[in-house]
Structure formats: C-alpha cells, structure tokens
Amino acid sequence: MTTYKAPLRDYRFVLEELFDGAALARLPGYEEATADTIRAVLEEGARLCEEVLFPLNRPGDEEGCAYENGVVRTPKGFKEAYRTFCAGGWTALACDPAYGGQGLPHTVNFCLEEMISSTNLSFGMYPGLSHGAYRALLLHGSDEQKQRYLPRLVDGSWSGTMCLTEPHCGTDLGLIRTRAEPAEGAYKISGTKIFISAGEHDLTENILHLVLARLPDAPAGTRGISLFLVPKFLPGADGGIGARNGVRCGSIEHKMGIKASATCVMNFDEATGFLVGKPHGGMRAMFSMMNSARLGVALQGLGLGETAYQSARAYAAERLQGRSLSGPKAKDKPADPLIVHPDIRRMLLIMKAQNEAARALAAWIGIHIDIAEKHPDPAEREAAEDLVALMTPILKSQFTDGGFAVANLGVQIMGGHGYIREQGMEQLVRDARITQIYEGANGIQALDLVGRKLPMHNGRLLRRFFHPAERFIAAHKDDPALQEFVLPFAKAFGKLQQATVLVAQRGMRDPEEAGAAASDYLRLFALTAFAFMWARMATVSLPKLGGDEAWFYKGKLATARFFMNRMLPETSSLLTIISAGAKPLMALEAEAF
Numbered sequence: 290m291t292t293y294k295a296p297l298r299d300y301r302f303v304l305e306e307l308f309d310g311a312a313l314a315r316l317p318g319y320e321e322a323t324a325d326t327i328r329a330v331l332e333e334g335a336r337l338c339e340e341v342l343f344p345l346n347r348p349g350d351e352e353g354c355a356y357e358n359g360v361v362r363t364p365k366g367f368k369e370a371y372r373t374f375c376a377g378g379w380t381a382l383a384c385d386p387a388y389g390g391q392g393l394p395h396t397v398n399f400c401l402e403e404m405i406s407s408t409n410l411s412f413g414m415y416p417g418l419s420h421g422a423y424r425a426l427l428l429h430g431s432d433e434q435k436q437r438y439l440p441r442l443v444d445g446s447w448s449g450t451m452c453l454t455e456p457h458c459g460t461d462l463g464l465i466r467t468r469a470e471p472a473e474g475a476y477k478i479s480g481t482k483i484f485i486s487a488g489e490h491d492l493t494e495n496i497l498h499l500v501l502a503r504l505p506d507a508p509a510g511t512r513g514i515s516l517f518l519v520p521k522f523l524p525g526a527d528g529g530i531g532a533r534n535g536v537r538c539g540s541i542e543h544k545m546g547i548k549a550s551a552t553c554v555m556n557f558d559e560a561t562g563f564l565v566g567k568p569h570g571g572m573r574a575m576f577s578m579m580n581s582a583r584l585g586v587a588l589q590g591l592g593l594g595e596t597a598y599q600s601a602r603a604y605a606a607e608r609l610q611g612r613s614l615s616g617p618k619a620k621d622k623p624a625d626p627l628i629v630h631p632d633i634r635r636m637l638l639i640m641k642a643q644n645e646a647a648r649a650l651a652a653w654i655g656i657h658i659d660i661a662e663k664h665p666d667p668a669e670r671e672a673a674e675d676l677v678a679l680m681t682p683i684l685k686s687q688f689t690d691g692g693f694a695v696a697n698l699g700v701q702i703m704g705g706h707g708y709i710r711e712q713g714m715e716q717l718v719r720d721a722r723i724t725q726i727y728e729g730a731n732g733i734q735a736l737d738l739v740g741r742k743l744p745m746h747n748g749r750l751l752r753r754f755f756h757p758a759e760r761f762i763a764a765h766k767d768d769p770a771l772q773e774f775v776l777p778f779a780k781a782f783g784k785l786q787q788a789t790v791l792v793a794q795r796g797m798r799d800p801e802e803a804g805a806a807a808s809d810y811l812r813l814f815a816l817t818a819f820a821f822m823w824a825r826m827a828t829v830s831l832p833k834l835g836g837d838e839a840w841f842y843k844g845k846l847a848t849a850r851f852f853m854n855r856m857l858p859e860t861s862s863l864l865t866i867i868s869a870g871a872k873p874l875m876a877l878e879a880e881a882f
C-alpha cells in the first residue's frame with residue numbers, strides 16, 4: 290500500500306534553516322507569517338491531507354467521475370472532503386484579505402500544494418484551478434468583477450476553470466476559434482473547449498469559466514485573443530445564483546490517470562461572457578494565471594514523488610528477498626530486507642535526492658514570489674520577479690519529469706506488487722504522467738527557457754541565477770570540509786555557462802539550433818540548480834552533526850554526496866549532446882521517419 294506522512298521536518302529545514310523564512314514576516318502585509326504561525330498552519334494542513342484527502346485517493350481512482358446528461362458527479366466522499374477543505378479556510382490561504390483571504394505567503398501555499406498533490410492530486414485539481422481563476426481576476430479583472438467574484442472563489446463556494454484548449458489547438462493557442470460577439474454591454478461566447486479540468490462537477494454551486502476567445506475585429510494569432518469570464522450561473526441581483534448560462538458539459542474524458550478530476554468537453558452556445566482586461570489582451574492575462582499554474586504543476590510532480598518515495602522506502606524496509614552481498618544482515622529472518630541491496634538503494638537515493646532538492650528549490654522560488662509581490666523596494670521586486678520567471682519552466686519540467694521518474698522507480702522497487710492496482714503505486718505513475726503534458730508540455734517549457742527567458746532584457750534574468758551561484762562558489766570553494774560539495778557544483782555551473790554561450794551563439798544564427806538544444810539545456814540547468822541546493826543544504830548540515838538530530842543532517846549529507854557523485858555527472862553528457870547541435874536531428878527527411 291502507499292503510505293504518506295507530510296514532510297514537516299523537511300519544511301522546517303528549508304524554511305527555517307536553509308532559507309530565511311522569517312524574512313517573510315518582515316514583508317509588508319505578511320507580519321503574521323511568523324515561523325510559529327507557519328509551523329502551525331503546515332501541521333494543520335498535514336492533518337487534513339493525511340486524514341481526509343489521502344484515504345479518498347485510491348477509491349477516487351477506482352470510481353472516477355460519472356457523466357449523465359450534462360451533470361458530472363465526483364467520486365464518493367469528495368463533496369464532504371471539499372466542504373471540510375473550505376470550512377478550514379484552505380481555499381483562502383494565500384488570498385488577499387480584502388476579499389476574505391488569509392493573506393499568508395505563497396511559500397506556505399507551496400507546501401500545502403505539495404501535500405495535497407501527495408495525498409490526492411485529483412482532488413487538488415478543483416481548488417487548484419479556482420486559485421488560477423482567482424489570480425487572473427485579481428490581476429486583470431475590473432474592480433466590480435473583483436468585488437463580485439473574488440470572495441466566492443476565496444471561500445470556495447464557487448470554483449473556477451481555465452478554458453484554453455480546443456479540438457484543433459493545444460500548444461498553438463493562436464489557432465483559437467471560439468468567438469465573442471458584443472451584445473448588450475457583455476459578449477456572446479460560442480465555441481467548443483476540450484480537456485477542461487473541473488469544467489463541470491458537483492462540489493460548488495457555481496463555476497466561473499475563464500475563456501479565451503476572439504472578438505470580431507481580432508487580428509490573427511495570439512495577438513487577437515481576449516479573455517472572458519463566463520459563469521455557469523449568471524450572478525443574480527443579490528450577487529448569488531441567477532439564470533443558467535449557455536455553457537454546458539458535453540462529455541468527460543476517460544483517461545490514464547487523475548480519474549477523479551473531471552476533464553470536460555465544454556460547449557459554449559451564445560453564453561454570456563464578460564471581458565476581463567483589455568480587448569486582445571487575453572494572452573497576457575492568461576499568462577499570469579498560467580505562470581502560477583505552472584509552478585502549481587511543478588509541485589504536483591514533487592508531491593507525487595514524495596508519496597512514491599515514502600511508500601517504496603517502507604516496502605524496501607519490510608520486504609524480505611535475498612541476502613546482502615556482504616553477508617546476512619537480518620540473521621534471524623529467512624532473508625534480508627530489500628534495502629540492503631545496492632540497486633534498491635540506488636533507486637531510493639535517486640528518489641530522495643530528487644524530492645529534497647526540488648523542495649529546497651521550490652522554497653527558494655516561493656520566497657522570491659513573495660518578495661516580488663510585497664517587497665517595498667522596486668529593485669528587489671524586479672530582481673525577484675526575474676528569478677521566478679527564469680526558473681518557472683525549469684521547475685515545471687524538472688519536477689514533473691522527476692516526479693514521473695520517481696513514481697516509476699517506486700513501481701520497480703515494489704516489483705510485481707508495484708505493477709498491480711491494489712498497492713496504489715501504479716496510480717502514482719498514471720497520475721504523474723499528465724503533469725509532464727498540461728500547462729505547456731515540457732518540451733514547450735524548454736523552448737520558453739531558451740527562446741524567451743534567456744534573451745529577455747539582454748540576459749538579465751539569467752544573471753539572477755548566475756550571480757548568487759558565483760557568490761556562493763567564491764565564498765565556500767576554499768573550505769576543505771565543503772569542497773566535496775562545492776567543487777562538483779562549480780564544475781556543473783561551468784558547463785551550464787559553456788552551454789549557455791553555445792545555445793545563444795548558435796541559436797542566433799539558426800533558431801533550429803536553439804530548438805534542438807532546448808530540452809537538454811533545461812535539464813542541464815535544472816541539475817545545476819539542484820546541485821546549488823544540495824551544496825547549500827550540505828553547508829547548513831555540516832555544523833549540526835553533533836546535535837540531537839544528527840540522523841537528519843547525516844541523511845542530508847549522504848544524499849548530497851550521492852547527488853554530486855551519481856546524478857550530477859549527467860551534466861557532462863548533456864553538454865556533449867548540446868554541442869552535437871541540430872544536424873543529427875534535422876538531417877532525416879520527414880518521409881524517412
């Protein structure tokens with residue numbers, strides 16, 4: 290069976306020891322986010338995830354959602370769990386107090402999102418999509434729209450969706466055909482959207498669809514897309530539920546994973562919609578929703594990876610098979626537990642190293658999101674925003690590719706028992722697979738990194754990572770106790786710099802060179818960022834080996850050594866692959882495939 294306990298000790302490590310989480314409470318508006326408050330909130334969140342959401346995960350996968358005549362039923366127990374979730378104020382955690390939110394830092398919400406994804410990713414899709422809609426309206430809605438809709442999204446009584454994809458267009462949103470005709474101070478929206486998560490369900494009394502559509506005079510491509518708010522029920526005179534709008538769910542998808550998350554075909558038939566932001570400004574508005582959603586998906590990968598690791602670790606400690614190569618360890622038993630075998634340890638350590646580096650990186654970026662939003666100094670805000678923008682595609686890809694790989698290793702560690710449904714591990718693999726695809730497939734994240742983020746402001750974004758990395762290396766490279774961590778990191782960082790120059794120079798001459806290098810470059814960047822995190826974690830852990838929790842810091846150091854010696858060397862082959870250029874990819878004629 291899968292097993293899960295929230296990694297509260299690791300949250301304390303990253304928020305209180307590795308980074309200065311206490312600095313959050315010094316940001317205007319976050320005064321109440323002290324270390325004690327954050328601990329208490331995370332402990333409470335852990336309880337909810339472990340006791341309410343986790344027990345519904347496997348039954349939810351077995352039952353899935355049901356569709357009948359436009360009505361969608363979520364699996365048994367989801368409605369009650371959602372009520373508990375809202376009553377606990379979890380939908381309001383990182384929302385603006387002006388609309389009923391609790392005003393806690395995004396960093397705290399990151400931890401919550403990870404725990405929700407660990408325990409029930411399908412359930413998490415419903416409040417997750419609502420939070421995306423909340424952010425789009427908060428940043429781009431009119432005052433009237435904010436007053437009318439945000440309190441409902443914040444208290445969870447209404448939910449939200451993101452309606453981008455159409456049957457003929459997913460990645461290339463410039464092809465969108467859904468139309469918006471001006472009508473009596475609003476718009477009539479017509480068209481079909483597919484794959485819409487939480488498009489229809491029975492958890493909330495109303496659903497607010499944020500829909501990309503074209504106005505009649507729209508220019509072609511993404512420059513001609515506008516964003517509209519299309520409520521399932523139009524708001525009544527008292528602000529509550531009014532008339533039923535012309536948007537209906539035509540069917541739900543039957544899919545590989547996240548079966549308890551309703552993935553809907555949505556038909557808009559002259560539905561009343563309200564423009565959000567400026568005409569033709571839809572992509573900009575949608576991007577603010579997508580950027581936070583991309584980080585949310587990154588945390589989904591991490592969350593699933595954590596459950597896979599904990600479950601595989603428990604299994605490897607109990608399952609008796611074979612004897613240790615260095616002689617029996619459990620002499621009173623017929624065989625040793627799996628964990629004695631080097632190959633099982635290899636897999637467990639990859640899982641642990643991936644998850645803990647990702648958690649550290651998530652905390653680093655989460656803190657910068659809070660700085661970008663709240664810091665009084667505009668220069669600090671700009672620097673933080675740059676780092677977040679640079680790292681968003683890296684987190685999205687690395688955490689979700691990693692989450693899938695980690696879940697897959699979990700199956701391998703459990704052998705045949707991992708493959709059968711009853712144990713729950715195969716569900717994690719199926720659930721993790723979509724995280725690599727939605728919110729911009731991972732190949733598209735790599736293009737975003739190479740094509741947009743690297744050249745932006747003449748490389749200014751890149752320097753937000755390069756400069757702290759250089760400072761860290763300069764400060765610690767001569768410390769003999771730290772060299773085993775800092776030197777491999779410095780070497781990988783050198784390769785990243787080399788690859789950056791290569792990609793920039795070749796990409797300038799020929800964009801296909803940049804496209805061909807993108808995914809490998811992103812992976813090289815991600816491994817270097819993980820090395821940065823592991824080197825920093827080692828620096829914090831080394832002086833604490835003599836204390837009460839020596840076991841914890843020993844674990845950090847051993848995992849840091851594993852990462853530096855057995856995972857980071859992949860950067861060498863990535864640099865070789867990047868250096869090979871586009872030719873080996875592009876030489877084959879399309880007909881010859």
Ligand SMILES: Cc1cc2nc3c(=O)[nH]c(=O)nc-3n(C[C@H](O)[C@H](O)[C@H](O)COP(=O)(O)OP(=O)(O)OC[C@H]3O[C@@H](n4cnc5c(N)ncnc54)[C@H](O)[C@@H]3O)c2cc1C
Binds near residue numbers: 486736
């Ligand atoms: C379970 C589920 C939930 C979803 N939820 C939502 C939702 O709530 N709202 C919503 O609007 N959509 C949603 N989607 C849609 C999802 O975001 C898209 O499936 C995704 O963006 C990819 O689009 P596509 O499937 O049309 O693939 P395509 O765009 O056809 O791409 C296919 C492959 O080609 C690659 N590719 C495409 N263009 C390029 C290029 N220029 N260069 C290099 N590679 C390229 C892609 O990376 C991908 O690997 C969901 C999908 C699923 C399956």
